[in-house]
Amino acid sequence: MRLLLLTRELPPRSGPVATWSFEMARRLARRCDDFAVLGIGAGAPQPEHPAAFETIALRASSPGLAGVAARGLAALSARRFDVVLGADWVSGALGLAWRGRSSVRQVFAAVHDAELDRHALRAARPIGGVYRKSRQLVFGRFDGLLTLSPRSQTLLDDMPGARPLAIGRGCDPDRFRPLPRGALAREHGLLDRRVLASSGPLVPERCIDKVLFAVSALGVRYPDLCYVVAGDGPERHRLELLAERLRIPHKVRFLGAVPDAAWPEVFNLCDVFVHLTSGSARPVDMGGAALIEAQACAKPLVVTAQAAAEEGVDEQMAAIVPEDDSTALAEALSGLLDDPARARRLGEHGRQRVLVGATWDLAAERLLGAITRVARRPRDEHARATEAVRQRPSRAGAALVQR
Numbered sequence: 001m002r003l004l005l006l007t008r009e010l011p012p013r014s015g016p017v018a019t020w021s022f023e024m025a026r027r028l029a030r031r032c033d034d035f036a037v038l039g040i041g042a043g044a045p046q047p048e049h050p051a052a053f054e055t056i057a058l059r060a061s062s063p064g065l066a067g068v069a070a071r072g073l074a075a076l077s078a079r080r081f082d083v084v085l086g087a088d089w090v091s092g093a094l095g096l097a098w099r100g101r102s103s104v105r106q107v108f109a110a111v112h113d114a115e116l117d118r119h120a121l122r123a124a125r126p127i128g129g130v131y132r133k134s135r136q137l138v139f140g141r142f143d144g145l146l147t148l149s150p151r152s153q154t155l156l157d158d159m160p161g162a163r164p165l166a167i168g169r170g171c172d173p174d175r176f177r178p179l180p181r182g183a184l185a186r187e188h189g190l191l192d193r194r195v196l197a198s199s200g201p202l203v204p205e206r207c208i209d210k211v212l213f214a215v216s217a218l219g220v221r222y223p224d225l226c227y228v229v230a231g232d233g234p235e236r237h238r239l240e241l242l243a244e245r246l247r248i249p250h251k252v253r254f255l256g257a258v259p260d261a262a263w264p265e266v267f268n269l270c271d272v273f274v275h276l277t278s279g280s281a282r283p284v285d286m287g288g289a290a291l292i293e294a295q296a297c298a299k300p301l302v303v304t305a306q307a308a309a310e311e312g313v314d315e316q317m318a319a320i321v322p323e324d325d326s327t328a329l330a331e332a333l334s335g336l337l338d339d340p341a342r343a344r345r346l347g348e349h350g351r352q353r354v355l356v357g358a359t360w361d362l363a364a365e366r367l368l369g370a371i372t373r374v375a376r377r378p379r380d381e382h383a384r385a386t387e388a389v390r391q392r393p394s395r396a397g398a399a400l401v402q403r
Helices: 016-031 065-075 089-098 118-122 127-139 150-157 183-187 208-218 236-245 260-267 288-296 305-311 326-338 340-357 360-376 379-391 395-402
Strands: 002-007 034-040 055-058 083-086 106-111 144-147 164-166 194-199 225-230 252-256 272-275 301-304 318-321
Touching: 002 016, 002 089, 016 034, 016 360, 083 089, 083 360, 089 106, 089 127, 106 360, 144 150, 144 360, 150 164, 150 305, 164 360, 183 260, 194 208, 194 260, 194 288, 208 225, 208 236, 208 326, 225 260, 236 252, 260 288, 272 288, 272 326, 288 301, 288 305, 288 340, 301 305, 301 326, 305 318, 318 326, 318 340, 326 340
Parallel strands: 002 034, 002 083, 034 055, 083 106, 106 144, 144 164, 194 225, 194 272, 225 252, 272 301, 301 318
Antiparallel strands: none
16 A cells, blocks of 8 residues: 555644654554655654654645645655555545545545534534535535544534445553653652542533542542642633632642643552543543553543543453542542552553554554455445445434424
8 A cells, every 4th residue: 555644733733633644654664555644834844763664754835735735746746556545534634635546446534523523513604514515515525524533523423425444543551551650750749649530622512620629528538649630621710710719729730732742641649540521412522542542551531431442441450430520520530549450440441551562663554454454345346335325314414304
């Protein structure tokens, strides 16, 4: 397979797309007959280890997708890539402009949870409406959309025209592994304390406030208890005020945005990792990648039933609590704090889950397998399947018809 990966982000930038692009590129370069990464846009960053794969920087002097597409086509005129993969759907849309005008026969795109939320559903009109319509139109033209979580798979199943292909999340278990507390713990006074931790975007759907109430309720029983919140977002100020009203600011550490290199140390701060989500109808990025990384560090989890279903977590890895049940949350937390042997078993099961099913190497193999299966499908069969998907009604639409 001769594969070109399109991305707008590579390290030293941080974030899920940059990490996914870099980790996939390192592995796909070893598995493909020909492979390169095309960095889109002026000033596209170079990877930390450029020798691991070839990088083509595309700096477009003319603005707009058409200008970038033309310059990219000219830059690749001497190469014969037959498959283009976008690290996100916007990058993948550029590959669609090359199909039929070059050797490119198939175009795929990875879809991250944030792409189904941040720009599409929170942007004010008319930007939000344009984004949604553009996304729906483009999704139906891809030969496949690679989904990284059960949640994104479900969301795409509800989008007419989308053809989701599950590949799952990836993690580096050598980087994210159990480690003793270090400098970060000393800095925040956590070396000898019981610690809970959560991470991800600070939005209402992440239910950080519920954990703050639990920490307040458990304060008498565990006077050394502390709660670490890693990440930033619009809810941070409200949550800081809530901690003050509950008289527990000394028990809470808001770390804000965390540098990518510091994440393993953040996860190893805690005794229990708490990952709650609400049943909002609005899809949001719930920080599922961080949950996998916490498991790789052998941390026991406390999760809501919704989060467990969205991320494939079971009772062998986590204490699962109902949503909006503060009593069950407090009992689950105290149960793990009081039973270190059980907490250790849950953490070990979680790390084993990562080792056997959620490494970057396995994600790359599933990605190539999914692309290969589509590539081997007969042209007429592929055309029929694509048309059937485009005509498939969404679940929401089916429900309206039944009504």
